[in-house]
Amino acid sequence: MSKRSPFPIPFGWFQVAWSEEVATAQVLPVEYFGKRLALWRDESGAPHLNDAFCPHLGAHFGHGGSVIGEELVCPFHGWRFDADGQNTLIPYADRTNKKACVTAYPTIERNGLVMAWYHPEGIAPMWEIPEIPEFNDPSGFTQMVTREYTVHAPWQELAENGVDAAHFRYVHHTEEVPELQSYEIDGPFTKMRSSQKFPTPRGVVDGRIDADSFGPGLSSVHFSGIIDTILMGCNTPIDEDTCHMRFSFTVRKLGADEALNSSVGAAFVDEVHRQVLEDKPIWENKAHLVRPALAATDGPFMKFRKWAGQFYAETVDDSALVYEPQADYPAVLGETASRKYGSDPFANA
Ligand code: FES
Numbered sequence: 376m377s378k379r380s381p382f383p384i385p386f387g388w389f390q391v392a393w394s395e396e397v398a399t400a401q402v403l404p405v406e407y408f409g410k411r412l413a414l415w416r417d418e419s420g421a422p423h424l425n426d427a428f429c430p431h432l433g434a435h436f437g438h439g440g441s442v443i444g445e446e447l448v449c450p451f452h453g454w455r456f457d458a459d460g461q462n463t464l465i466p467y468a469d470r471t472n473k474k475a476c477v478t479a480y481p482t483i484e485r486n487g488l489v490m491a492w493y494h495p496e497g498i499a500p501m502w503e504i505p506e507i508p509e510f511n512d513p514s515g516f517t518q519m520v521t522r523e524y525t526v527h528a529p530w531q532e533l534a535e536n537g538v539d540a541a542h543f544r545y546v547h548h549t550e551e552v553p554e555l556q557s558y559e560i561d562g563p564f565t566k567m568r569s570s571q572k573f574p575t576p577r578g579v580v581d582g583r584i585d586a587d588s589f590g591p592g593l594s595s596v597h598f599s600g601i602i603d604t605i606l607m608g609c610n611t612p613i614d615e616d617t618c619h620m621r622f623s624f625t626v627r628k629l630g631a632d633e634a635l636n637s638s639v640g641a642a643f644v645d646e647v648h649r650q651v652l653e654d655k656p657i658w659e660n661k662a663h664l665v666r667p668a669l670a671a672t673d674g675p676f677m678k679f680r681k682w683a684g685q686f687y688a689e690t691v692d693d694s695a696l697v698y699e700p701q702a703d704y705p706a707v708l709g710e711t712a713s714r715k716y717g718s719d720p721f722a723n724a
Pocket residue numbers: 429430431432433434449450451452453454
């Protein structure tokens with residue numbers, strides 16, 4: 376079978392859960408990075424991510440495993456492992472097995488997210504994930520609202536959307552495409568600054584979209600103009616060709632009126648949600664073109680691809696030039712806010 380994409384799974388920090396999804400002393404089965412994994416929280420509150428299968432006889436820690444103190448306990452014969460994956464106890468033997476080791480992925484909890492560092496060669500984290508102030512300011516910003524999607528497309532296809540200004544007009548019917556003011560790359564980070572007009576029931580409003588990426592797994596996007604809304608967008612590879620996309624939103628509080636805060640936030644979240652449903656069939660059904668035919672006014676696609684390329688530790692073989700999806704993924708389209716308030720870009724084209 377031909378490949379869907381020339382790209383392996385990128386390395387970096389990726390969201391593997393929202394904080395509240397993994398309780399103290401809980402062990403959960405998860406699948407990311409083409410691997411089956413066990414996500415758990417120790418009794419001191421720290422989250423950990425390990426390979427799923429016990430080195431003794433292969434039981435899955437995430438199905439019936441438990442936590443004692445700061446150790447993971449296998450459900451099959453009770454062997455215990457510390458956060459580094461070293462065997463610390465065999466309950467029916469007087470010595471541990473030094474060769475019994477479970478791969479552990481560095482993990483941090485920040486901004487209400489549990490994130491893990493993936494590198495195919497086990498190389499230690501090469502940058503840090505910052506605190507995003509709006510997600511750590513409960514007096515100024517609303518509680519986080521979340522949405523999640525499984526997208527049948529490789530990480531790079533979703534990430535490339537961030538530099539594609541023109542698609543907003545044609546996929547989302549926004550009145551004008553965002554106007555890119557700057558796009559700067561600094562190692563694993565990017566900073567994009569743009570202005571954008573937003574359609575609303577009361578007319579078109581001038582606004583801004585400012586997006587910062589912290590490696591391949593986390594972008595924070597600040598929308599201003601209507602009301603300050605901050606979105607953390609996290610794309611975590613399930614495997615080479617599939618992503619778990621999670622959005623976390625917070626909205627600046629308008630005052631003490633909780634109902635108003637939450638209705639303004641909900642309208643924005645619903646609009647972004649509908650836009651994702653518009654984007655999803657494009658991402659899932661598009662081919663990857665190694666040499667796209669770009670317009671002079673297209674966004675900085677090649678600059679983006681150069682930035683993205685740094686996250687592949689394994690070989691990128693793009694000699695086929697065109698990489699097609701293996702199946703069709705029909706669109707599930709709802710009525711979009713953009714279609715209600717925006718004009719149809721294809722009319723009289
Ligand atoms: S398989 Fe895990 S302790 Fe035996």
